[in-house]
Amino acid sequence: MGLTVISGSGHRWRLTERIGSGAEGMVYAVEDPRPLVAKLVVRPPDRAAYRRRVERLVGQRREPRTVRLLAGSPVRVAWPMVPVRTAGDPGHRDQASGYVMRDMRQDFTPFVHLLSPAARVRVLPGATWATALAAAEALAVLLAELHAEGYVVGDLKPDNLWADGRGRVGVADVDSWQFTDGREVFPGRMRTPGYTAPERIGGTAPPDAASDDFVLAVLVHQLLMSGLHPFAGHPGDGGDYVSLDDNVLRGRCAVLDRTSVLLPRSAPPADLLPRRITELFRAAFGGKRPEAALWAERLAAERAPGRLAVCRVLPRHVHTVERPWCPWCDQKERGADSYPAVPAGEPDHTRGQPL
Template sequence: MALTVVSDTGRAWRLTERIGNGSEGVVYAVDDPRPLVAKLVPDPPAPAGYRRRVARLVRQRREPRTVRLLAGTPVRIAWPLAAVRTDGPPDGAVDGYLMADLRRDHHPFAHLLAPAARRTALPRATWATALTAAHALARLVADLHAEGYVVGDLKPDNLWADGQGRVAIADVDSWQFTDAGELFPGRMGTPGYTAPERIGAQPGTPPDRAADDFVLAVLVHQLLTDGLHPFAGHPGDGGAYLSYDDNVLHGRCRLLDRASVVLPRSAPPVDLLPRRLRDLFRTAFAAGAVRPSASGWAEALAAEAAPNRLRGCAADARHVYTVERPWCPWCDLAETVAQQRGCAPGATERDGNAWPR
């Protein structure tokens, strides 16, 4: 049976297909001429508090700071447009909100990170596209911070990208913000995308911008290294691999210490990253260091994405890399993968794992 949701003003919308779900909510398509979806949260920790949070976000959409964030096309933020509840008995109703359907202009962010998905969904994407997307993401986070918002649960599942490297974000209801002097703390966190100081933190401990800056660096690294998490790898001391978070807590990251982790030969090399970005990553991940801000990342990434900082491969026009490299790292990586598989390098065109494949 189709679901119907109703706003506080009594307007009703019919929900059609279920198109996704996350750790807290379920997303449905909406029967409406506008590209809308509805997020329903069946069991928030504090239902009344959640309704108040969504109502404040809906109201803030008309404030100058939010108007600035929502300006331009395509949409960068799936902002709550109207608070809704399922049409049923009050004690059994489910709360949620309507937001823009980012699928109209974007693909899931993971399609840009994962080689197999990228090959199908974004076949023209290159490393230059990844640089553009990294800059767009850093600029978006910097703009949010400038207007007083903290994402708190920054991760690929909340992000979207298109073939030109433009980036958008959803799940605004989990952000941290202040409204009329009341703090609405960030409520969520995701393994592998959590700053070290927040790993194991008490529930309800509010995040800060520095926590976003750490995860931003993780995502930028993944964009520029074919999806490789910067804290990936088995412990170099021979211990058992437990999780990204365990590696984060113990500083196991090849950018900090090459001997701290063991990675397969097929992992993209460190030196495909420009020196300026490598230095930023090391500062972002080093214990006790003041992390580069989102605006700092945006500035550095914009500089590295400039045409005079990029080089095209003579052997494959789709391979793009930094001018600091004397030869193409993607050709090297394709040859390494082919040798491991016992096939000719050209076979990686079909199923390899490097840009733009």
């Protein structure tokens, strides 16, 4: 494609293919023996401010708080490694700024693959509800650690997340986070419909840990309910559906009130959730929001030995022991199967795996 980026020290990378795009930037594969990609933003609202933000994040990569976040394998955070700009006239209006970061595809697949039955079978054939539970815990642990180190994600959403077949989770788009560097605050500005806390919808309120915790609850619900958004559904009073954000603002949520929304018959049964997890959802959407650390603790407890059962009919149907019969078989009888059998001729990676 002929696009080249250059660092402040003069190192050049040739970009190959565009592999993703978002509200502000584009991500390109990098020609390098290491697993790297480059994120570029062509017209940030304030070019100098964006470059300063990236430079500060690159500098924080060496701080103890960030070193802790980047420890372990696989690396869970696609942290900016070096600032770059497109080669050419530095003053040109279309020059892009950005950074080089780790290619998360080396260890993960897009998070959205865990939320779709068709994608799970195709990309993560070993994934069961136990995998979703593990991913929910891993996401809560990661967010709790980010908050403990003073970072706020602000634009937490599936498109910024990564997962693998063991339920491990990673995050990218660090440049949109809210953080401090010395006394300077770098505010978070981005928000995404359906993944925004009610106090930030339609206003200018900055993100904080509590707004992240709201979206964490949304994502955990989607993981455990096979992609179903907790505020999905047409208004139960017969009114017109406007948007997920409208349902959020008006409290239309099946977890809080089953009559507030109308869901298709094929939706997963609401009672498939463990009681203590349902309590957290009700608090997150209608009361005092549980923090990410509490989510991590409760989800870990639901993965403890003896807390999961395997369906006697279909071994891919894993569920909580609190449910005396299989909720996924109930769903299948109504016309859908969130964890269908692996197609004939392909290996079923769930066999022999411990719960």
